[in-house]
Amino acid sequence: MSFNGSKLVLRVRPENRSFKERVMELSGENVDLCFQCGACSSGCPMTQEMDYLPSKVIRMAQLGLEEALESKTIWVCTTCFNCEVRCPRGIDIANVMEALRQMVLRKKYNRVSLDDLSPEELRELPQVAIVSNQRKLTA
Amino acid sequence: MTRLAYYPGCTLKTNARNFEASTLATAEALGMELVEPGRWNCCGTVHALAKDDVMHHLAPVRNLIRVEELSNSGAIDGKQVVTLCAMCYNTLKRSNQVFNQDSDKRKKIRDIMTKEDVQYSGGVEVIHYLEALRGLGWEKVAAHVKKPLKGLKVAPYYGCLLLRPRGTGIDDADHPTIMEDLLKALGAEPIGFAYSQKCCGSYHTVQMKEAVADLSHRILKQAEAAGADVLATACPLCEYNLGPRQDQVKKQYPGFDSIPVVYFTQLMALAFGLGSEATAFEANRPDPRPLLKERGLQE
16 A cells, blocks of 8 residues: 555555455455445444454455455354445445355365254254355355 | 235244244234245245355245246235245345346346246245235234234344345335334334344354354343333244343343243234234243233233
């Protein structure tokens, strides 16, 4: 990042460009619109479980930083769309989180496993919880 | 009787039988027959957000084909399908939007689904039961009330997918009134509270129950602090996280007093005087019946 006259210029390193483009393509969102107001982070119900705030993950996507894929945040997001209705720049942040998750899941990664659940838990949990959990967090 | 297609989804047949029983009974009382397609399948529960994902639209679209078949055979009036679970509502509605708005995906979906007897036209309208009630008119709902829920303070809990994302929700995402309007029609007192649209933690209840209990605790305490006796919900996952998960809340917050959580349809069945098979409160945890008895509302 640098100042060019009165303009703030965001420079993405050439090696990070393809990652950024892939995130934008998979999410369908223009992450460059974000000006870091933090409204998404302030309304997010899961921030206490996250390492990076949602707004920071968007910044990482802007800069094409692949470390975003190692963030706990992308797995903790519940896709509740609170950020989507709050973003003054019209970015659907939940779509960006999904794109980042998909980039990891598509390498045959499973974040969770039903084997970790006891028979009692499996009996008690509603199907809608189990199906959505597996859909979101397994390959 | 107006005949409408009805898509139950998985959990309405198991954990949320009370949601289904109270819905079918209240719909019948209001002159709506809910017709379940014979061969519905899981909706997938979550919408395919990745832009290159076509595969996960197939399950929702297949259900819409079942509705179209009901319509073609004259088994329903019009082409609406009523949903109850907020997640079913969201997946069916959003896949329908994708099918109608994205010609490239529409073509791909059609090219894959060649073995269906009917090619989907895109013409089905996906609605939530609350929208069907609003469509009837709150006066008409109020006219069926035999036992007004006088003095019952109910906090409507919307959660996420009934209202969001924009363009999919059943009411204004910031200032919804649809549940308040229903509660007023039933004679209850709606109690607004800060966290009525805050996420319950959703599917993280499977592996992160402590975090979900934190969220539930926050929501339940806010409702209680605002003066609510009971919360009303419209989603079986919200109901589970706010209701049965109170066992976990108590472990993490020893001083926590339980508060009942019911489906809005159960309050309708109660106000309509449809009997205990329709209210089906015995399936709720914590049990709302002691509170209702104390208020002179339980049969």
